[in-house]
Amino acid sequence: MEDFWYHHNSVFTPISLSQCGYESYYPNSSIRNYIVRQKWIFHYVLSGKGFLEVDGQHFELKEHDVFFFFQGQKVTYYTDKKEPWTLIWLGIQGEMTSEFLKETTLLNNHTANLSKDINEKLKEILFEIVYKNRELIDEPETVKELRNMANLYNFLYHIKKAFLKSTLNVNRPTQVNIIDYINNHYMNDISPKKIAQYFNISYSQLYKLCISKFNYSPQKIITNHRIRVAVDLLLNSDNTIKEIAHKVGYKDEFLFSKTFSKIMGYCPSKFRNLNNNQLKNIRFK
Template sequence: MEKAFKLDFVNDKTGSLYVNCCGCSQTAPLHSFGPASKPHYLIHYVLSGKGHFRFHDKEYRLEAGYGFLIQPNELAFYQADAKDPWSYLWVGFAGSRAEEYLHSMGLSDRHPIFSCDKSEELYSIVRDMMEHNTFGIADDLRRNGLLGVFLSVIADSAGVVAREEEDKGNQYVKKAVSFIQSNYCNPIKVTDVADYVCINRSYLYTLFQNYLGMSPQQFLTTFRITKARELLDSTNYPIESIALSCGYSDALVFTKAFHAMKGMSPSKYRKESHKESTKEQLQEVEGLIARLLKP
């Protein structure tokens, strides 16, 4: 027998991330589920005891402090230990960005196991979800917000079991590129990028060279100058405004960077026709990013 407390919510929602179900359970010895599938993502986290999880012909022995991810519409099997059956909590969820978030956390069908030392915090979050169990908009928003917190706690303290070093490096570069794309218009430096992805500047340099064939500074400058060329071609903004719009607080520094890369000043560039080459340069940068972000 399984002593379980669970809630299932309406499953016809749309959005970036939302809760389908949640619960907690104290299982009996050898209590099992499956092989069966669910239509949404499902994260289980072991609070106490032991058990095993089988997925894609691989079996994982798990204990307190570990969790596992079940992919939508994928057969999975898990069973409590005969002598020390586990208790666990779970959250089922879906959404247009669910896969993206999980992939960024390092969780996938290849790496479904994680460790996390925040059991009390995770349990408190799930209890909060269950206490706000109406179908009204207030509780709906709260549960979905708590889902983000739940994943954040796992992402912050989790270690993904058997995750490859190459995968880690790729994730760091993706996050760094995403940060640059969103903040190139601000006066950020490479140290800010390294701090954002929580690695030192030297390691970030090595990763960019390995994955993109250029340094973080070269990528940041290339991205900024490409955006500046767009503005020079498509607007009548003063050079000073374009400099500020591309993260340069000093128009002279911007002009020197532009000249070093394009062989002419921004003003001279604007006088000539370069729209087609700008388009090609933009496509080149976008292609570089697209290759990086490809799963």
């Protein structure tokens, strides 16, 4: 893959992708030295070796290692001259990023030990994010943001699953946990009642939490997530409308089409055939 760097600024979502990239270094590559602006930047070493200096610590990194840093930190990192590294990375922004990280064991660290399974999964998601943003560079920003959100939440789900604090009650209802649950179950027969039961709270408590944190009811959050995924499938797959309906949790194709039309302004088949200029004017309701 050729070197690539994508930047995006979103002020509308609590956690969003602010940048991603891929770069192959050379023996004479310049040293990266700067103060971090994003909430969290995560790097994966695809090959080669390199070095990281941050918070008075020095790390030697090799293939399959990950390293990361946080907003406000001064960092320096550079490649090994004999075995230059290749990196893939993403930056995360948004007011909920800090809350997400507080529920993991990653704060106050700059590297992490990954199991083989989580290592491969994170690499796969990072490639998906970078590849899609590189190949679909002309895609309308509103559609691109939906795709990035879906992939980013998948990345965060696996991070949370691997690095959740052992002292944390997984069933404690928080903004992040609710979104995690929906992201992992939207394709099944979930409902606000089932979500409330999972978190051992009443529907009324769940409703109040969702309204206060998201300004949406639990059902609206579920529906919005399903439609976001459906948008990505319509634009980037050959699945039939019926197959897409089933993939996003609708047993009834007609109910899916009716819901999609209400939110996106077009039925699924017409939406799939819109040109780029028409897609630019779409607003997610």
